[in-house]
Amino acid sequence: MHSISEKVMKIIFLICGLAIIFFLAGILFTLLSNSWPALREMGLAPFITPGRWNPGAYGEPTYSLFNMIYGTFMVTVGALVFAVPIGVAAAAYLAEIAAPWERELFKPIVEVLAGIPSVVLGFFGLVVIAPLISRIFYIPSGITALNGAILVGIMALPTIITLAEDAITAVPKEYRNASLALGGTRWQTIWKVTVPAAFSGITAASLLGMGRAIGETMTVLMVTGNMIAWPESFLDSVRTLSANIAIDIGDVVFNSIHFHALFVAGLLLFAITFLVNLLADILIHRNPEVNK
Amino acid sequence: MVKLNTRNIKRENETAVGYLNNLDEGQTENMENGYSEVKVEGLNFFYGSKQALFNVDIMVEEKGVAALIGPSGCGKSTFLRVLNRMNDLIPGTRLEGRVTVHGEDIYDPATDVVKLRKKVGMVFQQPNPFPKSIFDNIAYGPRIDGQKNKAVLSEIVEESLKGAALWDEVKDRLHEPALALSGGQQQRLCIARALAVQPRILLMDEPTSAIDPIATQRIEDLIRDLCTDYTIIIVTHNMQQAARISDNTGFFLQGEMVEWGKTSQLFTKPEDQRTEDYITGRFG
Ligand SMILES: Nc1ncnc2c1ncn2[C@@H]1O[C@H](COP(=O)(O)OP(=O)(O)OP(=O)(O)O)[C@@H](O)[C@H]1O
Ligand SMILES: [Mg+2]
Numbered sequence: 001m002h003s004i005s006e007k008v009m010k011i012i013f014l015i016c017g018l019a020i021i022f023f024l025a026g027i028l029f030t031l032l033s034n035s036w037p038a039l040r041e042m043g044l045a046p047f048i049t050p051g052r053w054n055p056g057a058y059g060e061p062t063y064s065l066f067n068m069i070y071g072t073f074m075v076t077v078g079a080l081v082f083a084v085p086i087g088v089a090a091a092a093y094l095a096e097i098a099a100p101w102e103r104e105l106f107k108p109i110v111e112v113l114a115g116i117p118s119v120v121l122g123f124f125g126l127v128v129i130a131p132l133i134s135r136i137f138y139i140p141s142g143i144t145a146l147n148g149a150i151l152v153g154i155m156a157l158p159t160i161i162t163l164a165e166d167a168i169t170a171v172p173k174e175y176r177n178a179s180l181a182l183g184g185t186r187w188q189t190i191w192k193v194t195v196p197a198a199f200s201g202i203t204a205a206s207l208l209g210m211g212r213a214i215g216e217t218m219t220v221l222m223v224t225g226n227m228i229a230w231p232e233s234f235l236d237s238v239r240t241l242s243a244n245i246a247i248d249i250g251d252v253v254f255n256s257i258h259f260h261a262l263f264v265a266g267l268l269l270f271a272i273t274f275l276v277n278l279l280a281d282i283l284i285h286r287n288p289e290v291n292k
Numbered sequence: 293m294v295k296l297n298t299r300n301i302k303r304e305n306e307t308a309v310g311y312l313n314n315l316d317e318g319q320t321e322n323m324e325n326g327y328s329e330v331k332v333e334g335l336n337f338f339y340g341s342k343q344a345l346f347n348v349d350i351m352v353e354e355k356g357v358a359a360l361i362g363p364s365g366c367g368k369s370t371f372l373r374v375l376n377r378m379n380d381l382i383p384g385t386r387l388e389g390r391v392t393v394h395g396e397d398i399y400d401p402a403t404d405v406v407k408l409r410k411k412v413g414m415v416f417q418q419p420n421p422f423p424k425s426i427f428d429n430i431a432y433g434p435r436i437d438g439q440k441n442k443a444v445l446s447e448i449v450e451e452s453l454k455g456a457a458l459w460d461e462v463k464d465r466l467h468e469p470a471l472a473l474s475g476g477q478q479q480r481l482c483i484a485r486a487l488a489v490q491p492r493i494l495l496m497d498e499p500t501s502a503i504d505p506i507a508t509q510r511i512e513d514l515i516r517d518l519c520t521d522y523t524i525i526i527v528t529h530n531m532q533q534a535a536r537i538s539d540n541t542g543f544f545l546q547g548e549m550v551e552w553g554k555t556s557q558l559f560t561k562p563e564d565q566r567t568e569d570y571i572t573g574r575f576g
Contacts, residue, residue, distance in 0.1 A: 172420075177416065178416070180381065181409055182486065183433065184406075184436050196424075
């Protein structure tokens with residue numbers, strides 16, 4: 001009797017595990033099969049070489065995602081540039097300096113931040129960050145790549161903080177003691193020993209944070225302006241891959257080339273996030289310092 | 293408690309009789325004006341409400357090796373960490389009494405702990421090199437001290453590695469990871485790393501307990517070499533080791549310093565019955 005219920009449980013868990021693989025395979029299959037008509041007709045090249053995204057043009061519609069890939073890249077890198085230092089500093093503070101009560105207070109705040117719906121964050125970008133940007137840089141509108149980068153960075157922060165804190169906490173205390181016993185101050189110990197020792201974990205944290213934020217559509221859609229043109233700087237409007245899909249999907253003709261081209265955009269996005277996550281995973285698993 | 297003047301004694305066989313004489317007060321004062329390397333008076337130490345050291349008095353003179361022995365949990369490591377204030381890192385600890393290094397009260401609120409730890413180096417039980425290159429491990433101390441000059445750093449690294457008898461083994465691979473070295477080499481690297489800061493005193497907490505006998509032998513030889521330039525205070529579980537390498541030995545029991553004296557004396561003619569019981573293996 002006991003062993004039967006155990007077997008049943010085991011099978012149920014196995015099915016749940018398999019379901020995840022099934023979902024993943026299903027999503028990938030959907031993306032591939034729906035991209036296929038567009039890819040078969042044009043190949044991949046027109047999508048990823050410079051040009052315009054103009055699927056509605058008479059005669060010669062064009063489907064270049066180039067500017068949007070660049071826009072996605074810009075928003076992502078911009079987000080990394082400010083979220084990683086802040087996230088790592090916060091993680092180092094939590095792991096190494098904060099008193100227990102400070103940690104108790106801060107941790108739930110980070111979790112709440114992680115739980116904010118992206119639309120709400122978009123409002124914040126529109127009414128707070130956009131006016132700030134336009135005032136600081138003397139430009140008519142703060143709806144720019146910079147705005148998107150800031151918001152994506154904010155969305156990546158909880159992941160970065162949580163995972164980087166784990167990585168820093170996992171650094172053997174022997175390193176800390178060695179540094180302190182050599183006359184290192186607490187700051188020197190944190191920045192020259194602990195954080196470098198947690199480097200691969202911190203990199204993985206940053207990548208996973210980004211991986212989560214890259215595809216965030218709503219926020220970016222609301223604050224970047226979504227112009228298709230090549231963005232000259234962070235103070236220009238950009239359209240990201242995910243925003244492009246969300247904008248066009250509403251009025252695209254079902255099963256048209258345009259429709260399938262949007263799936264190609266989705267496929268690219270999927271590939272980018274997949275690679276980022278894979279890289280993070282590899283880094284986590286070959287972290288000799290922490291696994292030691 | 294027996295206080296010993298061991299100032300001029302580097303090797304036990306150089307010593308004269310009368311060396312064990314208790315000092316009179318005048319002499320003690322004299323010592324304090326410059327010579328007494330480490331002096332501990334009426335030390336009580338607490339982890340929270342649990343007392344780990346009871347009224348410890350000790351006077352360690354310049355140069356030579358002082359060994360601390362005693363059964364597990366008797367407070368040897370705790371005592372060692374008192375001397376470079378590593379106990380400060382453990383929350384809830386408290387200390388009573390006076391601890392001076394070169395006549396300076398190291399628990400005075402005005403004491404610069406960072407400076408103290410540069411003067412009083414420490415080698416841990418488990419070799420703990422940083423996950424950095426051999427070179428960067430040794431250069432760590434001088435670098436955080438502000439030394440940026442490459443040539444100077446290279447020289448310090450070479451000198452320190454030579455000092456720790458490791459230079460010949462690693463001179464061709466200074467930029468390889470320190471963690472690739474053997475346990476014994478890692479421990480000598482840690483000694484070299486401590487030497488690079490130019491300490492006066494080296495604290496060693498069972499530095500050979502995690503490494504093999506041959507590596508242990510090398511480190512014991514090294515300690516004998518180093519003690520002509522440094523004051524070494526070493527905790528060891530191994531009584532033979534204490535007898536082999538130390539000039540003076542202190543015996544701890546349940547947080548009390550039962551006996552402190554010349555090593556040859558302590559191992560052959562202990563004054564306290566408990567010391568005798570311990571060294572003859574009757575307990576512990
Ligand atoms: N961090 C700590 N917190 C609370 N109590 C501690 C701590 N470290 C040591 N103690 C206690 O203090 C006493 C002395 O410990 P200590 O480590 O100094 O002994 P030891 O002589 O070095 O032992 P061993 O030979 O096993 O290393 C022990 O009773 C121990 O349980
Ligand atoms: Mg110990």
